Amino acid sequence: MREILVARTEDLPPGGRKLAFIDGRSLVVFNIDGEFHAIDNECPHQGASVASGKLEGRILRCPAHGLRFDVTTGCMPGTGGLCLKKLPLEVRDGGLIVTIKDAFAAGAPLE
Numbered sequence: 001m002r003e004i005l006v007a008r009t010e011d012l013p014p015g016g017r018k019l020a021f022i023d024g025r026s027l028v029v030f031n032i033d034g035e036f037h038a039i040d041n042e043c044p045h046q047g048a049s050v051a052s053g054k055l056e057g058r059i060l061r062c063p064a065h066g067l068r069f070d071v072t073t074g075c076m077p078g079t080g081g082l083c084l085k086k087l088p089l090e091v092r093d094g095g096l097i098v099t100i101k102d103a104f105a106a107g108a109p110l111e
């Protein structure tokens with residue numbers, strides 16, 4: 001497992017997001033009301049990029065087909081449904097550190 005600095009807290013105001021690339025894959029880091037969350041930049045429906053999706057509070061809408069996901073849980077609101085892959089994220093000394101498995105580039109599970 002590796003820890004990777006993907007952003008600085010001061011660069012991500014509430015409601016902000018940042019696209020980051022690790023080993024050929026992309027992830028998105030969000031600041032939702034002062035809490036930071038990291039997700040794989042791939043909709044579980046058909047693999048579309050979610051980075052540019054409309055963010056309403058903590059709900060992210062996939063730009064490809066309109067599916068809605070709660071960024072704080074990674075899952076669709078309500079019971080059941082699809083979930084985005086969340087990555088462990090830690091705030092350390094003003095940095096946002098994501099922990100990934102070494103096989104991230106090969107498409108292995110992120111957690």
